[in-house]
Amino acid sequence: MHPDGKKILLTEEAIRLRVREMGEEISSDCAGREILCVGILKGAMIFLADLVRHIRAPAFFDFIAVSSYGVSTSSSGAVRILKDLDQSIQGRHVLIVEDIVDSGLTLNYLVENLKSRAPASLKICTLLDKPSRRKAPVEVHYNGFVIPDEFVVGYGLDFNECYRNLPYIMVLDPSVYRKVE
Ligand code: IMP
Numbered sequence: 001m002h003p004d005g006k007k008i009l010l011t012e013e014a015i016r017l018r019v020r021e022m023g024e025e026i027s028s029d030c031a032g033r034e035i036l037c038v039g040i041l042k043g044a045m046i047f048l049a050d051l052v053r054h055i056r057a058p059a060f061f062d063f064i065a066v067s068s069y070g071v072s073t074s075s076s077g078a079v080r081i082l083k084d085l086d087q088s089i090q091g092r093h094v095l096i097v098e099d100i101v102d103s104g105l106t107l108n109y110l111v112e113n114l115k116s117r118a119p120a121s122l123k124i125c126t127l128l129d130k131p132s133r134r135k136a137p138v139e140v141h142y143n144g145f146v147i148p149d150e151f152v153v154g155y156g157l158d159f160n161e162c163y164r165n166l167p168y169i170m171v172l173d174p175s176v177y178r179k180v181e
Pocket of ligand 1: 040043098099100101102103104105106107150151152153157158159
């Protein structure tokens with residue numbers, strides 16, 4: 001394990017198996033309809049890349065970037081779009097792909113924003129969910145793992161832009177963010 005980790009929460013194998021199951025579930029629900037997968041940058045990129053290879057329906061991608069925590073482990077509450085979608089979602093079946101739902105503030109804002117663009121349907125798929133930290137309601141349709149209230153990194157998730165390329169998900173040793181925050 002990386003020396004900044006406290007413990008491994010999800011191994012590479014556990015993630016691989018669950019992501020495959022999620023792809024299969026999404027495939028059977030969408031019954032061959034075209035899906036527009038909207039990845040939330042940058043945390044969801046690795047999850048999205050693995051997930052779409054298990055979706056057996058025509059899948060298209062787009063990406064949106066929203067203001068993130070910066071050098072912090074909790075959300076300020078204010079959400080801003082830093083990079084918008086490249087294409088219209090009107091009349092499309094949209095699947096938002098997120099790395100983790102924590103306070104819910106980011107997705108709560110994004111869902112309202114994307115709904116106003118008149119998609120045919122809008123669903124949320126997240127790899128991780130920390131329900132104990134919720135401040136705003138979010139209806140999650142596909143969830144990989146419910147996790148405890150600990151700050152995790154790896155498999156796309158970062159702290160201060162580090163650790164995204166770890167193939168597993170580990171709990172970050174709090175001494176690392178106490179030094180920076
Ligand atoms: P929310 O708006 O509080 O739900 O925050 C969602 C975003 O916060 C995610 O897309 C992540 O970028 C970030 N985040 C929340 N919890 C963690 C964590 O444990 N590790 C890394 N990033 C996190």
